[in-house]
Amino acid sequence: MLRRDSIFWWASGIFILALVLFAITQVDTFLALMVLAYLLRPTLASLGMAKKYVDERELSLNYRSGNIAFFVMMTACVFFAAKLRAENNHTGEMFYMVIVIGIVTKALFNIFLAKNFREVAPKIIISVGLLVALFSGMGSIRHGVFSINFLMNILPGLAVTGIGVLSKFYPRIASIVIILFAITFFIRRLTLDTSWATIGVILIIGVPLLAASWGLWREPKISSEELVT
Numbered sequence: 001m002l003r004r005d006s007i008f009w010w011a012s013g014i015f016i017l018a019l020v021l022f023a024i025t026q027v028d029t030f031l032a033l034m035v036l037a038y039l040l041r042p043t044l045a046s047l048g049m050a051k052k053y054v055d056e057r058e059l060s061l062n063y064r065s066g067n068i069a070f071f072v073m074m075t076a077c078v079f080f081a082a083k084l085r086a087e088n089n090h091t092g093e094m095f096y097m098v099i100v101i102g103i104v105t106k107a108l109f110n111i112f113l114a115k116n117f118r119e120v121a122p123k124i125i126i127s128v129g130l131l132v133a134l135f136s137g138m139g140s141i142r143h144g145v146f147s148i149n150f151l152m153n154i155l156p157g158l159a160v161t162g163i164g165v166l167s168k169f170y171p172r173i174a175s176i177v178i179i180l181f182a183i184t185f186f187i188r189r190l191t192l193d194t195s196w197a198t199i200g201v202i203l204i205i206g207v208p209l210l211a212a213s214w215g216l217w218r219e220p221k222i223s224s225e226e227l228v229t
Contacts, residue, residue, distance in 0.1 A: 125164030133157025
């Protein structure tokens with residue numbers, strides 16, 4: 001569905017700019033602009049910023065094709081990560097990061113667009129806690145599942161998971177604890193290492209936790225039925 005509206009002309013301009021930059025600089029960053037040009041319309045539509053340019057049928061097609069593309073991309077990342085790992089090439093860890101970033105981003109935007117922050121915030125905290133415990137445990141599994149080293153590594157993740165469970169009953173207390181945990185985690189990681197991988201891990205873990213703590217602090221929405229009663 002090629003429509004010559006303002007979004008089309010903006011996307012065309014970005015695409016031409018990408019070609020010009022590549023011709024001048026020969027730098028691969030032009031690919032980012034090409035991706036932006038191609039995804040400009042569906043992204044604006046998903047964010048509700050282009051309602052008058054997109055109809056329901058196009059939204060449905062974008063939703064279905066986007067989910068299929070997301071699945072294919074995640075599958076490709078798993079394949080390439082496994083291939084590089086088999087070759088003892090540690091750059092495959094970047095694919096793992098892409099997988100986690102993609103899943104976390106999709107989950108967060110499902111929440112933000114639904115606007116039921118207080119209800120789903122505990123689920124975010126529990127998921128992040130289990131994720132931290134999983135990856136921390138995988139790094140020390142060679143010492144044995146019941147070793148002290150393994151248990152100490154998964155303990156922070158399990159603690160976050162426990163806070164997520166308790167946040168259903170004590171939302172604002174849990175919100176403060178999660179913020180303090182996130183700040184402590186940021187400082188500790190950055191003092192140990194300031195590589196891009198570390199910054200990526202901080203964002204993957206920290207951003208969902210901060211978003212969840214903000215959701216816990218918000219007052220729950222009152223439905224019209226509750227107002228009547």
